[in-house]
Each structure stands twice: as structure tokens, then as C-alpha cells.
Amino acid sequence: MLLAVVRETCDKMFQLVRYGRWLKNLKKSQSNLLLGFYISSTTTTTAARNESNPSRSSPPPIRVSLTESAGRGVFATRAIGAGELIHTAKPIVSHPSLSSTTSVCYLCLKSFRNRITSEAQGVSFCSQECEEQSKVFYEVEKQADWSAYREYCCTQGLKYPLLAKRLACMVTCGVANAESLDILQPAILSPEMILQMEKEFTLLRSAFEEANVTDEQMAFLTKQWYVGVLARIRINAFRIELAGGLYDYQDLLSSAAALVEAEAAVGNAVYMLPSFYNHDCDPNAHIVWIENSDARVKALRDIEAGEELRICYIDASMDHDARQTLLYEGFGFRCHCLRCLSGD
Numbered sequence: 629m630l631l632a633v634v635r636e637t638c639d640k641m642f643q644l645v646r647y648g649r650w651l652k653n654l655k656k657s658q659s660n661l662l663l664g665f666y667i668s669s670t671t672t673t674t675a676a677r678n679e680s681n682p683s684r685s686s687p688p689p690i691r692v693s694l695t696e697s698a699g700r701g702v703f704a705t706r707a708i709g710a711g712e713l714i715h716t717a718k719p720i721v722s723h724p725s726l727s728s729t730t731s732v733c734y735l736c737l738k739s740f741r742n743r744i745t746s747e748a749q750g751v752s753f754c755s756q757e758c759e760e761q762s763k764v765f766y767e768v769e770k771q772a773d774w775s776a777y778r779e780y781c782c783t784q785g786l787k788y789p790l791l792a793k794r795l796a797c798m799v800t801c802g803v804a805n806a807e808s809l810d811i812l813q814p815a816i817l818s819p820e821m822i823l824q825m826e827k828e829f830t831l832l833r834s835a836f837e838e839a840n841v842t843d844e845q846m847a848f849l850t851k852q853w854y855v856g857v858l859a860r861i862r863i864n865a866f867r868i869e870l871a872g873g874l875y876d877y878q879d880l881l882s883s884a885a886a887l888v889e890a891e892a893a894v895g896n897a898v899y900m901l902p903s904f905y906n907h908d909c910d911p912n913a914h915i916v917w918i919e920n921s922d923a924r925v926k927a928l929r930d931i932e933a934g935e936e937l938r939i940c941y942i943d944a945s946m947d948h949d950a951r952q953t954l955l956y957e958g959f960g961f962r963c964h965c966l967r968c969l970s971g972d
């Protein structure tokens with residue numbers, strides 16, 4: 629009994645140390661435009677104001693703390709009303725899905741009305757701002773031939789390596805830290821998964837080697853870095869489906885076609901704060917994307933001060949066994965939420 633208590637205390641201390649490191653990283657990352665996620669106040673009116681001027685944001689009504697049994701989690705610091713916008717967040721890294729590369733902005737994933745640039749590359753940006761923000765890493769990306777890496781991802785049906793590739797380009801040109809995802813929880817990987825990642829890594833590394841990238845710029849790009857990044861992307865990446873941003877009849881048709889093909893997602897992205905939300909099959913919060921990859925975390929019902937905020941990682945309409953299997957295989961845990969305990 630005593631041993632169990634000591635072990636639990638040590639565990640918690642260890643996790644608090646990791647949390648402290650996260651806060652340090654957080655401060656570092658806030659000064660970086662491309663890395664920067666921002667969080668804004670909770671009422672819709674102030675949130676809208678803060679979104680246009682993130683530097684003036686007041687802190688959101690949440691804190692990250694240790695939970696009893698699910699690692700770190702996000703807790704309400706005051707009562708939050710149903711439907712309230714709790715905070716917004718910009719991605720650390722995002723990438724369109726292979727099928728959306730030419731139909732959404734290459735940076736923010738906004739669905740197109742007007743293409744701005746780089747038609748020849750099959751890649752476009754929705755605004756001068758996105759083009760400007762992407763300039764440096766896109767220059768690096770353009771130097772390399774990604775066909776073998778892309779082909780491999782395509783044939784294997786892999787979407788996450790695209791995020792790893794973009795992060796690698798961002799690190800190479802100095803707009804992101806190689807450690808930017810370190811604070812996030814990594815997935816436990818099987819030997820088969822690691823083997824596959826090592827194959828991808830070889831293709832990624834040789835694309836960089838054949839491009840005009842110096843050894844110094846590539847020093848971070850080791851197998852260990854790549855596997856560590858993908859292990860984190862695996863359980864922290866969000867699949868982005870836009871709720872708005874459909875402009876005309878053609879957009880509506882494309883969206884309907886995408887639904888038939890069962891790929892309504894325009895891309896994937898990894899965020900900092902949203903990554904600390906734990907799962908519940910009957911969640912009290914959810915994340916929505918209106919017209920681009922900016923995540924909006926909203927309350928689904930009234931939440932009390934001190935209550936943990938939880939989102940649903942999967943399709944909540946699935947039955948109990950299907951949810952359990954997906955959560956275990958995809959995220960490595962058995963769900964003991966009230967809904968699962970009730971057998972629903």
C-alpha cells in the first residue's frame with residue numbers, strides 16, 4: 629500500500645516536472661509567429677476582438693493539471709456556459725490532405741475562392757498573409773523532390789508523415805524548434821510501426837540530402853527525431869473538417885462528393901493547448917473549425933468551476949465495443965467514462 633502511494637507520488641512529481649518544462653516551452657513558442665498558438669477570452673464578443681489582436685488576449689478560463697488516471701488534462705477555472713467559446717488556437721503545424729492539396733490554402737487550409745500563387749506547383753495560398761508566413765519553409769520545401777516520399781505515403785495511405793515533413797522544413801529554415809512537439813504525450817509504438825517510420829525517414833532524409841540543404845541545417849534530422857515526432861503526431865493530430873467556408877454551388881458539390889468518398893477532412897494539424905484535452909464519449913466540450921485550421925474550443929453544456937473539460941476523439945455515435953477498440957488501438961487507453969461504464 630505504502631509502495632503504491634510512493635510510486636503514485638513519484639509519478640505525479642515526474643509529470644509536474646514535465647508540465648513545468650511545457651510552460652517554459654510555451655513561453656518560448658509564443659514569441660515565434662509560425663509556432664505561435666494563441667488563446668483568447670471566453671465571451672464571443674471579446675473572443676472575436678481578441679482573435680483579430682491576439683496579443684491583447686486575456687487568459688482563457690482553464691488550467692492544465694494532472695488528472696487521477698489520464699495524465700494531464702484541462703480544467704475549468706470558473707463556470708462556463710453552454711455554447712461559450714472557451715479559447716481558440718492556431719496550429720503548431722498543419723498540412724492539407726493529399727486529396728485537398730490544390731483545393732485549400734497550403735498553410736491555413738481555407739477552402740479556395742481565389743488562388744494567389746504557385747499554380748505550377750499545384751499549391752496555392754488564400755491570402756498574401758498566408759503566402760508571406762509560408763515563404764521561408766516553402767522555399768526549403770520547393771528545393772527538394774518529394775515524389776518518392778509522397779508516393780510512399782499515398783500507397784500506404786499515410787497522412788501524418790506530411791505533418792512531419794512540413795515540421796522538418798520549418799525546423800530546417802529556423803521558423804520552428806526541433807523540440808516543438810516534445811511536451812506532447814507520445815504514442816507507444818509497436819516494432820512494426822517503428823520499422824515503417826524508419827522507411828519513411830530514409831525517404832525524407834534523402835529528399836533533403838539531394839536538395840540544397842546544408843548538413844548543419846539538417847543536424848536535427850535523425851531517425852530518433854522523426855520517430856519521436858510521429859509518435860506525438862499520432863495521438864495529438866486533429867483531422868480538420870471545415871464547418872463553414874463553402875462559397876458557391878461548386879464548393880457545395882465538391883463537399884458532397886468528398887462526403888461520398890468518405891474524406892470530408894481538408895487536412896490535419898497539431899496544436900499545443902488542444903492536445904491536453906482528454907477524451908470522454910459524452911464530452912462537455914468540442915473543437916470546431918469554421919473556415920480554416922484555427923481551432924475553436926466550445927462548451928457543449930454548462931460546466932462548473934473545477935470540472936475537467938473533455939472532448940470526444942472519435943465518432944461518438946459508434947457503439948460501446950467499437951469505441952473501446954478504436955480508443956485502445958488509436959490512443960492506447962480503455963475508456964472508463966460514465967457512458968462506457970453504463971454500457972451504452
Ligand SMILES: C[S@@+](CC[C@H](N)C(=O)[O-])C[C@H]1O[C@@H](n2cnc3c(N)ncnc32)[C@H](O)[C@@H]1O
Nearest residue numbers: 698699700813863864903904905906907959961
Ligand atoms: C491528446 S492526449 C491528452 C493529454 C494527455 N493526457 C497528456 O497528459 O498529455 C491523449 C492521451 O491522453 C490519455 N487519455 C485521454 N483521454 C483519456 C481517458 N478518458 N482515459 C484514460 N486516458 C486518457 C491517453 O493516454 C491518450 O493517448
